[in-house]
Amino acid sequence: MKAILCPEYGSPDVLQFKEAEKPALKDNEVRIRVFAAIVTQADCSFRKADPFIIRIVFGLMRPKYPILGVELAGEIEAVGKDIKLFKEGDQVFGMSNANFGAYAEYKCLSESAPLAIKSAAMTYEEAAAICDxxxxxxxxxxxxxxxxxxxxxxxxxxxxxxxxxxxxxxxxxxxxxxxxxxxxxxxxxxxxxxxxxxxxxxxxxxxxxxxxxxxxxxxxxxxxxxxxxxxxxxxxxxxxxxxxxxxxxxxxxxxxxxxxxxxxxxxLKQNKENLNFLRELFEAGKIKAVIDRCYPLEHTSEAHRYVEKGHKKGNVVITV
Missing domain, CATH: 3.40.50.720 (NAD(P)-binding Rossmann-like Domain)
Incomplete structure (x- = not known):
């Protein structure tokens, strides 16, 4: 699969658009074909290990999880044998807080992760933005x-x-x-x-x-x-x-x-209930997604540079 790898800490230039191994599916996981992800200030902090405590938790010399990105939206491509809440073809949005991985064509998440069915009224970009x-x-x-x-x-x-x-x-x-x-x-x-x-x-x-x-x-x-x-x-x-x-x-x-x-x-406090609640607000017209601009996956380093300027209006989206 195509992915953005962060093999070392540093400027946006360390981000590499490369082939990576497609994640193996566990029994309690779904594998999502990612269509949209988000670049946040937190992603930039993890990329450059600033503040330093990031190195203590996520890798002293280099990132423990080289594919960054937390918020995502996409379609379930496969389900593990223990999955009960989702099926192949479900359009979903959610978060990978534990080990990142959204800057890629595929991402596996456990059924208990903050993951919910996307509203048909949402684009994938809007769904990912709401997650942030x-x-x-x-x-x-x-x-x-x-x-x-x-x-x-x-x-x-x-x-x-x-x-x-x-x-x-x-x-x-x-x-x-x-x-x-x-x-x-x-x-x-x-x-x-x-x-x-x-x-x-x-x-x-x-x-x-x-x-x-x-x-x-x-x-x-x-x-x-x-x-x-x-x-x-x-x-x-x-x-x-x-x-x-x-x-x-x-x-x-x-x-x-x-x-x-x-x-x-x-x-760390996110769950399916929050995502379902926000989806309902979106469908009722009480909130709307706020998207500044979109970048293709291969231009993720440019998206990081833009976010770090500190002037974005709402969300910056990666389209996969």
């Missing part, structure tokens, strides 16, 4: 912050992959949404559900006197210390980017004070 930012935003807002109707929610990085879905989901749950983004994306973020958009180049939301029940920093640019005074008395600060400071603040705020700093490993 929407699942993360759902875990942070619904499951962690326990978002409630009428709350004031600020999304920092509202035009990014996580932020664009966070705006839509916060709106769905009845919150009053403020999005922080660049001026060029302000009106677009409002079409997603934000009632107000702040241009971060002209206004510092931590200094405008407004208070929010939830501040969701989807891009890891503002610390809890910077945001604390902009939270309501029982407000929650969420971040997708862990750091030693955030970990320390989580431990402190868990025991002292009413304002909380929270980080969760959203990828």
């Amino acid at each position: 930012g929407a699942t993360t935003a759902l875990t942070f807002l619904r499951d962690t912050a326990n978002i409630q109707r009428g709350q004031k929610v600020l999304i920092n990085g509202a035009s990014g992959a996580v932020g664009a879905y966070a705006v839509q989901l916060a709106k769905y749950y009845g919150a009053e949404v403020t999005g922080v983004c660049s001026a060029v994306n302000s009106e677009w973020v409002k079409t997603l559900g934000a009632s107000k958009a702040i241009d971060y180049t002209k206004e510092d939301f931590t200094q405008n006197g407004e208070r929010y029940d939830v501040i969701f920093d989807t891009v890891g640019k503002r610390s809890f210390s910077q945001c604390k005074d902009s939270l309501t008395q029982k407000g929650v600060y969420l971040t997708t980017v862990p750091s030693l400071a955030v970990m320390a603040q989580m431990a402190w705020t868990a025991k002292f004070g009413s304002k909380k700093a929270v980080f969760v490993t959203a990828g």
